[in-house]
Amino acid sequence: MQLIETIAPLRAALYDYRRKGETIGVVPTMGYLHDGHLALVERAKAECDRVVVTVFVNPTQFGPSEDFAAYPRDRERDLAMLERLAVDVVFAPTVEEMYPRPGQTTVSVKPLGDILIGTVRPGHFSGVATVVSKLFHIVQPDRAYFGEKDYQQLAVIRRMVADLDMPLTIVGVPTVREPDGLAMSSRNVRLTPEARAAAKVLSRALGEGERLIGAGEADPQVVLETMRGMITAEPLAELRSLDLADAETLEAVERVEARPVVLLVTAAFGGVLLIDERVAHPIAELNETEPGGER
Structure with missing residues (x-):
């Protein structure tokens, strides 16, 4: 398993896979992995030749009063879990790598991103769409895997991919739950x-x-x-x-x-x-x- 923290060497590694005709699946995550994330990885491994998992807590999808600083992080634990699943590449960039300068370009999916949960968390889905768009451009996957628990997020990403003619397939994976029914998060x-x-x-x-x-x-x-x-x-x-x-x-x-x-x-x-x-x-x-x- 390769751990890559910057964009240029990631693109070089993925170029080698692509040159061999291998398909690439990506599983975008914010880390602190659980069995729900691992179900996405297992689905990706079953359907793609190579699997990239991204681990990045994206600040632009958190509102001013939300829990960006408190969001749980445990990189070593995440890496150990992914190594057991024989993931090919983990891309774990810093905030500075993903946002090296104040951004002037964002992706907004309207009105889909402004309704429902979007009314409770204004700007949240624009932050999600922007970072996912960046990850898709960096990785250039054939397939991308998301959990259905974040149902509106999945709908927003599907619409973004369709509207912008991005050449990949979005795969939704059913919610994984604890024995008592609580959705894993x-x-x-x-x-x-x-x-x-x-x-x-x-x-x-x-x-x-x-x-x-x-x-x-x-x-x-x-x-x-x-x-x-x-x-x-x-x-x-x-x-x-x-x-x-x-x-x-x-x-x-x-x-x-x-x-x-x-x-x-x-x-x-x-x-x-x-x-x-x-x-x-x-x-x-x-x-x-x-x-x-x-x-």
């Missing part, structure tokens, strides 16, 4: 035992929303109010956003009918911001009428 390590126990309410609420939709509930407000009640009943939960949207476009829906929808939640527990998602599939009702005029 690098931020989970910052939860106190009490907050960690309370955070399970997110998965329970998402499960109840999915159940209601699967049982035929078509009114988004009924689903959202049921979920809201469950989350706000937890004293340690500070609900920031809760949305039900079309699973493909992320647009609001007036009725849950034949198309799948996504449930998105953002909440803080003891000051630690967590996000989670669940795609729900409604039951398509039959419109046939039985003899006698009754269904």
Whole structure:
């Protein structure tokens, strides 16, 4: 496994792979890896000849009051985990390497990046799109792997790639969860035992929303109010956003009918911001009428 910290030698190493006709997959991360990240790496290894994992805590996607300085970091632990998986290259640049001068160019995906979580974290998705665009230009991968837990992020990146005609495939990988249902996140390590126990309410609420939709509930407000009640009943939960949207476009829906929808939640527990998602599939009702005029 090669550890590379600057752009020029990374490009040289990847040029050798490309010259041999080998495909390259990239897994962008902010480090402090967990089994969810490793699932992305394993998927990349199964589908690509070479795998690059980037480890970079990107300051431009954190707001002024958010937890950039407190975001967990453990480089040696990350490297040991990736070496066990036989990753080909780890790209771990400094902030100065990625942003050597004040930037004048940013990538904004509008309105997709300004709705839903974008209203809670203004500028967040522009920071994500900009750094991911830089990484794609540096690595020039054939495929890039992202977790579905960051559902809106995945949608933003897919739209950016499509709109800018970037020559790569974006692969979404299902959310990996703890045994009690909590979505794996690098931020989970910052939860106190009490907050960690309370955070399970997110998965329970998402499960109840999915159940209601699967049982035929078509009114988004009924689903959202049921979920809201469950989350706000937890004293340690500070609900920031809760949305039900079309699973493909992320647009609001007036009725849950034949198309799948996504449930998105953002909440803080003891000051630690967590996000989670669940795609729900409604039951398509039959419109046939039985003899006698009754269904």
